[in-house]
Amino acid sequence: MSDIRFGLFPDDDDVVRGLRAIYAAPAGDAYWNELQSRVMARVADVELGWWTELDRWARPALAAAAVLLLSAGVAMFRARQSEAEIAADAMLSSPAVPVSSAIRPAYQDDQGARLRFLFGR
Amino acid sequence: MRVDTGHVSMTAATTIELPFGMSPGADAKPDERALVVAAQRGSNDAFAQLVRLHQRRAYAVCRAIVLTHEDAEDAVQEGFLHAFKALDRFLPDQPFGAWLYRIMANASLDLVRRRKVRDADELPEGVPMPFRDPGESDELRRRLNEALTKLTDRQRSVIVLHDVEGFTHGEIGEMLGIPEGTARSDLHHARASLRRILGDVRSDL
Numbered sequence: 001m002s003d004i005r006f007g008l009f010p011d012d013d014d015v016v017r018g019l020r021a022i023y024a025a026p027a028g029d030a031y032w033n034e035l036q037s038r039v040m041a042r043v044a045d046v047e048l049g050w051w052t053e054l055d056r057w058a059r060p061a062l063a064a065a066a067v068l069l070l071s072a073g074v075a076m077f078r079a080r081q082s083e084a085e086i087a088a089d090a091m092l093s094s095p096a097v098p099v100s101s102a103i104r105p106a107y108q109d110d111q112g113a114r115l116r117f118l119f120g121r
Numbered sequence: 122m123r124v125d126t127g128h129v130s131m132t133a134a135t136t137i138e139l140p141f142g143m144s145p146g147a148d149a150k151p152d153e154r155a156l157v158v159a160a161q162r163g164s165n166d167a168f169a170q171l172v173r174l175h176q177r178r179a180y181a182v183c184r185a186i187v188l189t190h191e192d193a194e195d196a197v198q199e200g201f202l203h204a205f206k207a208l209d210r211f212l213p214d215q216p217f218g219a220w221l222y223r224i225m226a227n228a229s230l231d232l233v234r235r236r237k238v239r240d241a242d243e244l245p246e247g248v249p250m251p252f253r254d255p256g257e258s259d260e261l262r263r264r265l266n267e268a269l270t271k272l273t274d275r276q277r278s279v280i281v282l283h284d285v286e287g288f289t290h291g292e293i294g295e296m297l298g299i300p301e302g303t304a305r306s307d308l309h310h311a312r313a314s315l316r317r318i319l320g321d322v323r324s325d326l
Contacts, residue, residue, distance in 0.1 A: 015315050016284045018265040023285050025180050026190075035180075035194065036172050039201045043168065046202060 157213045160205075168208070172201055175218060178286075179225045182296065185281035186229035186274070192236070193229070200228035219295065226296035233274060268318040275299070276311035283308050 026032075153174065159167035176197065183196035204224050211220055269277055278297060282288045283304075290308070294301040 014261075015265070015312065015319070018261050019281060019285050022262055022265060022269075023181070023184055023281055025177055025184070032173070032176060035176055035197065036169065039172050039176070039198050040165065040169050042198055042202050043165065043205050046205065 153217055154213050157208075157211065157217050161208050161211070161213070168205060171217070171221075175221055176201075178218070179221060181286045182222050182225045182282065183229040185286060186226060186278045186297075187232055188236075192232055196225065196229040196232045199232070200225035203228060219292065222292075223296050226298075230297070264319060265315075268315050271318050272311055272314055276307050276314065279304050279307040280311040280315070284312075 153171070156167045156170050156174075160171060179200060180193055180197050183200065184190065184193035187193050187196055200221070204221055207224070211217070272280070275297065279293055282293045282296070283290070288296070290304045291301045293299075293304040297304070299307075
């Protein structure tokens with residue numbers, strides 16, 4: 001009953017002083033130097049892991065894959081486009097054909113007609 | 122948790138030391154930003170400087186959330202490790218301290234959750250978890266320690282972060298993942314509970 005540090009309802013200053021005493025961080029640079037060393041040792045351990053190397057290459061690899069896919073897509077699109085252009089050019093630049101031969105089925109050429117006539121169909 | 126430190130080298134000449142409890146001020150910010158950028162480019166020395174710059178404040182954040190000094194040390198190490206792994210996702214224009222202390226708070230909350238699961242497995246139901254502090258000696262600290270065990274984890278963290286470490290309600294809310302108003306209300310209830318509990322202790326004497 002001798003130690004009456006608080007009143008019946010201690011004020012906030014008492015509480016804060018007490019809390020600061022309880023939660024005081026360790027004093028002395030030696031402690032903090034050692035804690036820093038321990039943190040950095042764990043960091044160094046992480047850096048030695050193979051997954052870190054993998055992680056380091058994951059983003060460049062993903063970017064490279066994306067660029068590759070994009071290039072392939074563009075190349076395919078251009079190839080198709082140029083094929084269509086060539087076909088259109090070929091069609092437009094081909095010499096004019098008489099309508100009768102253009103619409104005649106392929107098997108009805110002159111030689112075939114002659115043979116069919118000779119052998120009586 | 123002890124780790125062999127034999128293979129780690131640090132540049133003592135470039136060390137930036139701040140007094141305890143002091144957050145990096147405006148003057149330190151350009152240096153800090155440069156350190157962050159250097160660390161993001163793979164400089165371990167730069168990261169070591171960031172550790173040195175923030176470890177005391179980081180410890181204070183963790184200590185406010187966990188129950189013991191040893192757990193706070195573990196949480197600090199875990200927090201820095203998480204920060205190191207996530208460094209490339211940090212935007213250097215943001216305040217590094219706020220980002221780091223959020224990570225520290227998360228590491229501490231994880232630790233508290235793990236401890237609770239472990240203690241629930243080990244202790245019979247209904248046994249109160251003692252607050253151990255071997256260094257504690259005086260009556261004030263003993264009573265306050267007892268009173269602190271009566272608070273919820275969050276109330277205890279909020280009152281320590283605010284009244285001891287000087288964080289604002291907003292900063293505490295961000296760290297603990299709660300709205301600012303909740304942090305404010307937790308602080309009010311924590312203070313009221315401590316006053317009531319300490320008053321009860323006094324009247325019992």
